Amino acid sequence: MKQADIIICGDYVVTMNEKMDLITKGAIAIKDGRIIDIGQENSIRKNYLSKTLIDGKDKALLPGLINTHTHAAMVYYRGLADDLPLKEWWEQHMFPAETKTLSHEFILDALELACLEMIKSGVTTFNDMYFFGDSAAESTIKSGIRGIIGVGILDFPSVSAKTQEEYFNNVQVLIDKYKGHELITPCISPHALYTCSPETFKKAQEMAEKHDISIHIHLSETEWEVSEILSRYGKRPVNLLHSIGFLSQRVLAAHCVWLNDEEIDLLAQTGTSVSHCLESNMKLASGFAPIVKMIKSGVNVSIGTDGAASNNDLSMIGEMSTVAKVHKAIEKDPTAIDDRTTLKMATINGAKALAMEHLIGSLEKGKYADIVSINLKKPHLTPLYDIYSHIVYSSISSDVDTVIVNGKLLMENGYVLTLDEDEVIKKSNKWVDQISKFKK
Numbered sequence: 005m006k007q008a009d010i011i012i013c014g015d016y017v018v019t020m021n022e023k024m025d026l027i028t029k030g031a032i033a034i035k036d037g038r039i040i041d042i043g044q045e046n047s048i049r050k051n052y053l054s055k056t057l058i059d060g061k062d063k064a065l066l067p068g069l070i071n072t073h074t075h076a077a078m079v080y081y082r083g084l085a086d087d088l089p090l091k092e093w094w095e096q097h098m099f100p101a102e103t104k105t106l107s108h109e110f111i112l113d114a115l116e117l118a119c120l121e122m123i124k125s126g127v128t129t130f131n132d133m134y135f136f137g138d139s140a141a142e143s144t145i146k147s148g149i150r151g152i153i154g155v156g157i158l159d160f161p162s163v164s165a166k167t168q169e170e171y172f173n174n175v176q177v178l179i180d181k182y183k184g185h186e187l188i189t190p191c192i193s194p195h196a197l198y199t200c201s202p203e204t205f206k207k208a209q210e211m212a213e214k215h216d217i218s219i220h221i222h223l224s225e226t227e228w229e230v231s232e233i234l235s236r237y238g239k240r241p242v243n244l245l246h247s248i249g250f251l252s253q254r255v256l257a258a259h260c261v262w263l264n265d266e267e268i269d270l271l272a273q274t275g276t277s278v279s280h281c282l283e284s285n286m287k288l289a290s291g292f293a294p295i296v297k298m299i300k301s302g303v304n305v306s307i308g309t310d311g312a313a314s315n316n317d318l319s320m321i322g323e324m325s326t327v328a329k330v331h332k333a334i335e336k337d338p339t340a341i342d343d344r345t346t347l348k349m350a351t352i353n354g355a356k357a358l359a360m361e362h363l364i365g366s367l368e369k370g371k372y373a374d375i376v377s378i379n380l381k382k383p384h385l386t387p388l389y390d391i392y393s394h395i396v397y398s399s400i401s402s403d404v405d406t407v408i409v410n411g412k413l414l415m416e417n418g419y420v421l422t423l424d425e426d427e428v429i430k431k432s433n434k435w436v437d438q439i440s441k442f443k444k
Contacts, residue, residue, distance in 0.1 A: 006040075008033040008052040009411060012375060013045050013060025016391045020067050020351045020366040024344065026391065032065065034373040037186070037411035042367055058406060058416070062381040064391055066347075067366050068128025068150075068374035068409060069320040070354030073220075073258040073279035073308025075134045076118035076151075077111050080435055081313035084442070090226055090288045090314075098313060101442040105435075106163045111139035113435065116428045118318060119147035123420055125319045125401035126376040128409045131256065131279070131308070131358060133193040133220050135164035137178040141188045148414040148422040150374065152358055153178060154193030154220040157208060159200050168204065172211065179215050186410060189217070189358075196222040197233050197241050202248050209250055218359060223257035226290050230262045242267035251276045256357045258308060260298070261291040268294065272302040277357035280349070282327050284310035296331055296340050306354040307346075319401045324350050328396050343396040377406035 010033075017030035019042070031048035033041040041048060045060065078098075085097035111134070122130060129150040132140060137155040144151035155175040156164070165171040175192050182188040194200040194208040205221075212219045224230055224241045233241045242263060245251050253275035260271070260278045271278065280295050295305050307327060309318045328346040332338050355365025364374050378395065380386075382403060385394050407415040414422050 005053045006033075006051060008035045008040060008054040010034040010056045010058065010373070010408070010413070011048060011052060011054040012058040012065060012377065012406070012408065014063045014065035014377060015060055015380065016064040017042065017367060018064060018066040018347075018391060018395070019368065020348065021368050029060075030065070031060065032367060032373070032375060034408070034411045037373060039367060039369055039371050039373050042369060056413070058377070060377075062379060063405060064378045064380055064395070065367065066376050066378065066395065067351045067364070068376050068407070069126045069350050070306065070358070070365060071122065071127050071130040071309055071318065071320050072256060072277075072306040072354045072357050073281050073310055074118070074130045074132050074318065075311030075313070076130060076132050076318075077114035077134050077140065078311030078313040079118040079121065079318065080110065080114040080432065080439060081311070082316050084313060084439065086287075086316075088288070090290055091228055093288060093314065097442070101439060103163055104442060105439055106135060108136050108139045110435070111136040112143050113431050115140050115143035116147065116423060117432045118312070119144060119149055120420060120423050120425060120428050121312075121318045123147065123149060123407050123414050123423075124404060125321055126378070126404040126407065127318065127320050128374040128376065128407065129354070129358070129360075129364060131191070131220060133195070133258075135162065137174065137190070138181065141178065141182055145187055146422065148187070148412055149409050150187050150189075150364070152189045152191050152218065152220070153182070154191035157192065157194045157200060157204065159204055172207070175211060179217065183215065183217075189360075190215075191218045191220050193220040196225070196229065197244065198229055202237070202244065205245065205250050206248055212254055219255045221255065221257050223260050224262045224267070225259035225285070227262055240264070240267060242270055246270045246274065253277075253359065256306075258310070259285065259290070259293065261285055261293045263294060263298075265297070268298055268301050268303060271298070275304075277304040277306060279306050279308035279357065280327065281308045281310040282330060283323055284314045286330075287316075288314055292330070292334050296335055299341075299345070304353055304356050305349055306357040307349045320350055321395075321399050321401050321404075324396050343390075343392040346396050347392060373408055373411040375408040376404060378403045379405040
């Protein structure tokens with residue numbers, strides 16, 4: 005018999021591989037952080053011994069969920085400013101609060117809360133865009149989940165940098181420290197075309213190509229943004245980025261709400277991926293991204309929650325349910341986006357958007373063991389006819405039972421092992437008095 009570190013079992017193993025194989029009464033063998041075998045439970049247990057055996061009765065196993073657009077530390081601004089349009093929300097509330105409160109200590113503490121929330125809701129990888137990336141990476145490693153840490157770049161001073169040179173130096177520091185790390189992937193994040201010039205975008209692209217890292221941006225989130233870019237440059241945002249040769253498979257664009265058919269085709273042709281953040285877009289009344297058209301045109305569409313200051317949570321399970329339902333209503337077509345398509349967006353499509361589909365996003369031999377177990381023994385998950393339907397339409401974050409990332413148990417039976425939940429919450433509440441000074 006071969007040796008494994010962990011064998012985890014499940015009544016259902018939702019692989020999300022190319023064939024969408026579904027294994028009933030299945031099991032996964034894990035060793036050295038990777039999936040070494042996957043199949044029927046009786047076969048796996050016959051061929052492997054393991055130090056840890058996790059029972060699969062009333063459980064469904066699926067790939068860890070991939071949140072492709074977050075500002076994770078903004079979890080500390082949850083509820084600080086609600087019911088506002090994006091421009092007013094950011095300029096009059098978020099940016100002033102950030103200017104007065106952001107620091108390395110803030111990011112360290114806030115990331116612990118964000119990672120705790122994501123672990124408990126089945127997220128194993130998040131793609132972040134914010135500041136003080138080194139601190140974000142430190143807390144992410146402590147939590148044990150996988151983070152693509154994007155260093156934010158602006159064309160004006162902020163608490164993290166006073167000059168453009170300093171912004172780009174922050175990126176270089178993160179690359180030098182974490183390139184090749186098992187959990188942290190550095191990324192460059194020019195914020196948006198209304199806060200960064202085309203020249204800044206080109207400079208970011210050159211740096212990304214030099215170091216072979218991804219680029220994470222906001223794009224066409226609001227009508228105002230499109231109008232503003234048209235006024236400044238005479239081109240719509242997607243057309244402008246295409247004209248400077250920026251769009252590519254290296255780029256993940258968040259939101260993409262206000263696109264026309266030509267722009268959708270450009271995203272498809274260049275291989276640019278999209279992070280769809282429906283709940284944030286609805287709350288800020290930004291509009292509805294035309295993702296049904298995008299998918300039909302061949303754009304790789306993933307799902308993101310955005311920050312908890314505009315969502316107001318980091319639950320990918322909740323986001324999936326909203327995405328699948330709302331687009332049926334928008335299209336007036338109950339088949340517009342089905343449960344399987346939605347789950348792909350939250351798993352393998354997210355991995356493709358991050359150029360990590362060879363490593364994560366599905367349960368397959370050789371991939372990293374990023375696995376989530378859902379407890380099916382719940383009234384709202386009974387009876388069960390279709391596991392995909394239950395995951396997308398019926399599950400809630402508290403159904404997540406066990407989380408494994410990189411072959412390491414982060415949560416078992418609902419108990420997080422890498423972070424002290426009480427201490428994280430206690431630490432978070434200490435920031436309330438300081439942050440609430442900026443609540444209008």
